[in-house]
Ligand SMILES: Nc1ncnc2c1ncn2[C@@H]1O[C@H](COP(=O)(O)OP(=O)(O)O)[C@@H](O)[C@H]1O
């Protein structure tokens with residue numbers, strides 16, 4: 561589904577600062593991968609490169625066998641529209657648009673009528689059926705993030721990228737948001753790549769990739785935890801066959 565080969569990203573030309581060093585990684589279709597690591601370890605940089613929002617200094621990123629690092633700006637914007645959805649920590653909703661209009665925004669390609677129909681379905685699905693005409697200022701943080709999730713799924717992208725989507729929410733709303741992501745992920749059989757600081761959320765993933773100083777320092781195979789209850793247990797089991805890294809001791813992990 562996604563293959564990252566020897567990815568390096570440096571900033572500056574005089575004395576370049578390398579924030580991602582030779583990272584290689586494969587993500588299978590349908591997999592839920594968590595990316596963790598301290599602040600500044602390169603998580604957002606890696607995700608931006610995988611999603612075609614940024615270009616690497618060297619290395620390649622393949623999405624469904626297409627090398628996105630070779631793509632022109634036009635090809636990249638088509639690719640982002642067709643293949644990837646995004647959810648960010650700060651929701652990034654348009655303040656002057658309603659929940660419905662925000663959700664429809666990336667769906668021009670579907671045509672107005674179909675876009676509206678799908679947007680209403682998705683908003684109902686995330687529990688906001690009664691709030692379609694509300695503006696972001698009339699919604700709580702958790703509700704705004706649910707709008708952002710509906711918007712991210714409107715074009716049924718094969719891959720969803722979420723950069724600390726629960727970072728601005730309390731733990732109860734954060735848990736709900738992750739459960740929702742998992743549920744939609746299962747429904748649309750998409751691949752989920754999630755950056756999180758929360759060890760409990762990371763444990764819901766199939767694999768946790770830990771970064772430090774721009775390098776992968778550990779890959780943990782998780783059993784999916786409560787993910788099994790809320791999402792596809794069978795998918796978790798099937799993915800077991802593709803796991804390469806053994807689960808490591810959790811002795812050093814924060815409880
Ligand atoms: N545009 C930029 N110019 C220079 N340095 C940057 C830029 N963007 C990010 N960095 C640096 O890259 C490093 C990794 O950042 P980031 O990927 O955002 O980390 P994380 O998401 O893990 O907190 C940080 O040291 C950050 O300061």
Ligand SMILES: [Mg+2]
Pocket residue numbers: 603604605723
């Ligand atoms: Mg970040």
